[in-house]
Amino acid sequence: MLGFLIGEALRDLHRAGRVAVAAILLTTLSLAALGGFWLVSTNVGQAAEQWRDRVRITVFLKQEPSAAETDELVDRVQAMPGVAAVRYVSKSEALGTLKEVLGKDASVAEQLPTNPLPASLEVMLNEQGATPEGARGLITRLSELPETDEVSGGMDWVDRLARGRRLLDVIGLGIGAVLAVAAILTVTTATTLVLHLRRQELEIMRLVGAPELVVRLPLLLQGMLQGLLGAVMAIWLLIAVYALAGPHLEPLVNQTLGLERLTFLKPHTVVGLMLAGTMLGGFGGWLARGRTAP
């Protein structure tokens, strides 16, 4: 019986002709758009993760503490949530670093009557602190320390990258959703067309007492087949674009985002896209089911 139902679904797909092809192409477009944005978003997300590990918060101190005070201050900051490590930078170390940076112009720094650079703490973040909310909370706590003069650094641009990623996700979902609705409507139209072509068969099926499942399942299967074909084509399209454009884009991505290699969608995402296509087509077929009523 299942073989018969699948055979009928394939026969219906063939009968729907150009409308079925249009439905498959629209499904391909909607899932390719969704998958494409997903692909970009995944890589931007990876860059954000990579840069988040390198984020530092610098706490400039009002005055240079004594050795005992330094140990006690470092311990207090180390105990704060979101902190992975703390390094104390004395005034003289800061001046030494400045001289290193100035290189052959280091003598300028030696002309200064006193060392103007403040002592500071370099705070490295752990996973909890490397989130926008975690970093904001930590900066607030560090600002409230009596020894603190100013806090700089943080997650600003990592936040912007994360926001950009979220924006990409929303745009991708939006475009994907609009195309998905179009695909569903086209699958419904293709299925309705088949219903019209099959009206004599449906009448005979009802007259002989065929179970409702036998009447309606081929319509659902037809929609699911269209969706699955669209999803497979979308994945092939993404693979082709990735293989052709990836090598050309990698140097640019390396310079701007610091990513060595672009990565393709993970296997579970590919399976998810195929399931989404199948369900999308099935939904279109299911929408047309009401039109089988006698």
Next chain:
Amino acid sequence: MIELHRVWKVFSVGPVKVPALSDISFRVAKGECVTLHGASGAGKTTLLRLLYREELPTEGDIEVLGCDVPALRVREVAALRRSIGVVFQDAKLLPGRTVYENVAFVLRVLGTPRREITPRVFDALRRVGLSARAQAYPAQLSQGEAQRAALARAIARKPLLLLADEPTGSLDESMAGEVIDIIKDIWARGTTVLFATHQARLAAALHQRTLHLLSGRLVKDEG
């Protein structure tokens, strides 16, 4: 097998009520062959449609194969129809399928095991004399052959009851005679038959009980 008690069917055309059947009562026993005779518009088709629950009566009781037909739910209607074969004046063959496929189609949708389909299709085609035309498409058949193919489709399912709605209505005398012979054969093998026709000569040809309908009323039950 079939029992109707004070059945009315009234169609509403806007505010106007048009009675198609008025106070119909009769019984058909298992194994009977009954002709339903009446002019066009007498209510024959409406009566048959009530029996396979394509229509609901406005009033009255209908029992077919032990089922209270008006009270059936959708799933039960399908179950009832599996025991009833219906043939129409226009044969209703599927144009994109061969004669063989038309007959096999109903067996397949009813879940008949694959190995049983071919022997049952050819047995049905042999009984109606169409074995040699199994691969022909409906457009390649004469009206008489198309009607015989429709009968083959109905009997391949081995129905307990055959409802034939003017199957000879568009056939010439010789073709109509062939169809009548096939219906007699089906009845002789134990299937209860209700045969609707407007042709008095054909009603007489079956030499069985005849119910006469006139303007929706059962006016005579003879034989």
